[in-house]
Amino acid sequence: MSESTIIQNDKKHVWHHLTQHKAFESSDPLVVSKGKGMYVTDTKGDEYLDATSGGVWTVNLGYGRDEMVDTISNQLSKIPYFAGSVGNEPAAKYAKELTSIMPGLDRVYYSNSGSEANEKGYKMVRQIAHFQNEGKKHKIIYRDRDYHGTTIGAMSSSGQIQRTKQYGPFAPGFVEMPNCCCYRCPFGKKYGECNIECAHALEDVIKKEGADNVGSVVLESITAGGGVITPVPEYFPIIESICRKYDVLLHIDEVVCGLGRTGKWFGYQNYDVQPDIVTTAKGLAAGYAAISVTVTTDKVFEAFKEDSSNPDSYFRDISTFGGCTAGPAAALETLNIIKRDKLLENVNTVGNYLKSKLHELEEKHQIIGEVRGKGLFCGVELVKDRQTREPVDETVAMSIVGHCLKNKVMIGRTNRCFEHNNNVLLFSPAFICTKNEVDLIVEAVDNALEVN
DSSP states (O other): OOHHHHHHHHHHHOOOTTOOGGGGGTSOOOOEEEEEBTEEEETTSOEEEESSIIIIIOOTTOBOOHHHHHHHHHHHHHOOBOOTTSOOHHHHHHHHHHHHTSTTOOEEEEESSHHHHHHHHHHHHHHHHHHHHTTOSOEEEEEBTOOOOSSHHHHTTOBOHHHHTTSOSOOSSEEEEOOOOSTTOTTOOOTTSSOOHHHHHHHHHHHHHOGGGEEEEEEESSBOTTTOBOOOTTHHHHHHHHHHHTTOEEEEEOTTTTTTTTSSSSGGGGSSOOOSEEEEOGGGGTTSSOOEEEEEOHHHHHTTTTTTTSTTOSOOOOOGGGGBSHHHHHHHHHHHHHHHTTHHHHHHHHHHHHHHHHHHHHHHOTTEEEEEESSSOEEEEEEEETTTTEEOOHHHHHHHHHHHHHTTEEOEEOOSOOSSOOOEEEEOOOTTOOHHHHHHHHHHHHHHHHTO
């Protein structure tokens, strides 16, 4: 099929994610055809350096991994699928390996997307509430600027105004708490002179809602699409202590940060915290197969076995494609490759280099208000004025991303999340990224900043 035919088929029949299609009446969509390492090639033959790991933090091993293809092919030839009400070999193997790098967590529930994984966590919380006090302790607290998925339930727990706009009404029982962005502190404080109010705010919300009504709090370990917001070291220990005080389950969303993005296996492992529920997806199988998991402590799991005489006492949930065997097979191979190739070390080494180069841009360009991040996960916040910290208009970030794309480098940005703070450039290259590729990425951004 010719390049023009592929593009025309796309324009006529494909409905793209997060895209206003009016633009395609006068221009062509970008259609990728192949990838190798850190690069993707479109149908026109143009090659792009991808600093987004597939656009949404997923292709963490890079493109063209033959061992991943072989692993998936071998598994599919044995058995591709059976409903998750029975076991399969790769799921059993992967659950053991995954929990071995997640001390304190023991049970793995399979599904096929981050949104779905979070929904499972919420359903567990709601069902436990019915086991213990007739459903009263069902409310779930979420954080402003965090994002937990695209279903109505997951959006009910997402603090991103533009993502939730026009999709209500939402599910009841979800309550918002303030974010933990020091650069734009919701309490007007300065780190080092504050009482970590952003963490203690959880207790205020629990008291307001009533401790007997709150079942869990769900937080991204590092706020991802909301601007790469890293919490201060004291944050999560305070959060956990409040959860223990009020018997509230701590659910950490690792859909983006899970399996190495921050330089540790999971983002929460950068902080002194022990969650009850962890959800992750995206990079688990590095984009080579669809998989997500909801991982829990044995205590959470055992709650669903306490009264076996009750026909409603078990987790009455199903995920059709949670029964696909390609997902756990690919995820296990991803884990093995990260260990074998020492990619966590590379994430830390090259991630530190990326951050240092972005700080150099900060010194050069007054439009950069702050550089933040951890590992190969960085954000650059753009401002009109460093003193007032007034954010640039969303069109400025769009222009910079567009300029980089024209120069064959793909970077990300906060995209239709907030009314006024869609002003953060996002960098999340694959774990195989080299310092030379960082230089190319940063050079493209530097050039884009020069003309904006």
